[in-house]
């Protein structure tokens with residue numbers, strides 16, 4: 001008898017009280033449907049057991065700070081009968097991503113399911129009378145077996161054949177707040193590893209939503225320590241399952257279900273898999289050796305030399321960030337959101353999609369043609385009658401010193417870059433907005449003593465953000481309850497704005513870099529501190545400016561003019577931007593000649 005089974009059959013009663021509770025067989029035995037559609041566990045490979053700290057559950061467990069809607073808000077499915085509850089019309093199950101058109105050229109995929117009779121739960125050929133929500137509600141449809149694979153730990157297979165379109169089971173776990181998810185990632189030895197167990201419930205996340213539960217960072221499902229058998233399903237680049245968002249109750253869209261459906265016929269005993277990053281496909285030829293990634297052993301490589309499990313998104317992002325394609329796609333998502341009232345589909349890898357939306361939101365907001373920015377321009381003298389350029393030089397030197405050690409540039413070159421950065425309309429306007437929002441009574445005094453502390457505490461979350469090549473969410477919408485949180489939010493917003501702008505330099509192949517990754521954060525943060533002190537000393541005067549205005553363009557032109565210098569390459573005299581500055585505002589030259 002297997003070790004695992006022995007434990008269950010021989011040791012109960014002998015082990016300390018409560019041992020049954022920790023026994024996977026006992027947990028499984030108490031699941032509904034177990035007598036008719038059993039879950040089994042086998043290990044023909046070695047003597048390993050399922051992780052001891054894992055517990056089988058049959059429903060989502062709500063973590064601290066996660067609340068379902070009150071009963072008075074509950075509506076259930078709004079369709080009056082099964083016939084109305086159609087895939088494309090019913091909001092209970094959100095629609096599939098139209099990305100599929102691009103991906104497989106077969107047009108939009110859509111599934112509908114039989115509700116009654118022998119075909120219950122199976123795919124209909126046409127979109128008629130489907131009741132997908134009820135299919136999910138009814139629970140697992142196939143006897144799942146957790147088995148030990150030869151090279152990828154545990155996996156899952158079905159002991160009966162599965163039809164294309166059939167609902168298999170839900171992905172269960174603990175529903176936790178975004179902050180808690182970040183904490184768990186940070187505590188995990190390799191955050192990318194933790195990512196494979198976390199699913200952001202971001203299907204209906206929309207930065208413009210009026211529902212506070214939908215406009216901030218989404219809740220996440222952590223299946224690592226408590227879940228159903230689907231937690232053991234491995235990744236494949238050619239999967240046979242796909243995961244969908246499903247809403248049982250519209251009052252609880254923020255805690256929607258994650259339902260796994262077969263996307264093709266699956267034979268008895270065939271391993272069940274889904275694509276952890278859900279079909280985001282691109283050339284991966286440059287994706288080599290990203291720290292913390294597990295090499296994919298599914299055997300279905302998509303013509304790439306190497307695939308990574310669960311964190312391909314990071315590599316994808318690294319490659320794509322700043323390209324016109326990604327920006328256009330992100331814009332489309334927003335347009336779709338505005339048009340259809342919700343984000344649709346798992347188009348992007350889970351957490352990244354949310355971070356992208358937030359970052360894009362900021363960028364668009366910042367550039368939007370109707371926006372006003374508070375711009376801080378240099379005075380000639382400070383309050384104490386010190387010549388501002390002297391103060392400025394001082395601060396630029398301090399900022400330069402924080403990064404010089406980790407870059408190749410000379411002090412002179414780097415000082416030039418730093419001062420150009422400090423002077424850029426984006427940094428000035430971002431700081432202008434920061435300072436304006438800090439102007440509420442009492443907030444400023446508080447801010448003085450807290451700013452540095454807050455910036456220190458933000459370092460990790462900023463460095464982990466997906467704005468950068470390997471980063472994750474943008475948590476600036478974090479709780480606003482205390483003043484400290486508000487300050488965090490404002491500081492993060494400032495940092496994100498200048499960082500997203502800096503990163504766009506990548507698009508021109510001339511990144512504007514400031515030393516290493518960690519020194520870069522220090523540098524960005526120090527710009528905020530120093531601008532803050534300069535403002536206090538009276539170096540600036542504020543003026544409101546419309547970002548679509550001629551003035552704004554002139555500002556850019558003047559700034560860009562100041563960045564350039566004459567260089568001689570191959571005996572030719574050319575204008576070049578100063579060290580590290582690779583980006584000019586799109587069309588600034590054209591704008592310059594137009595005005």
Ligand SMILES: C[S@@+](CC[C@H](N)C(=O)[O-])C[C@H]1O[C@@H](n2cnc3c(N)ncnc32)[C@H](O)[C@@H]1O
Pocket residue numbers: 151152153154155193196197231232233234235236294295296297298309310
């Ligand atoms: C959600 S778990 C799946 C269950 C896992 N096999 C186990 O034994 O617990 C995800 C982890 O399984 C492994 N894994 C899943 N799919 C894989 C694949 N295609 N190639 C290599 N490892 C994989 C990776 O270690 C990954 O971190």
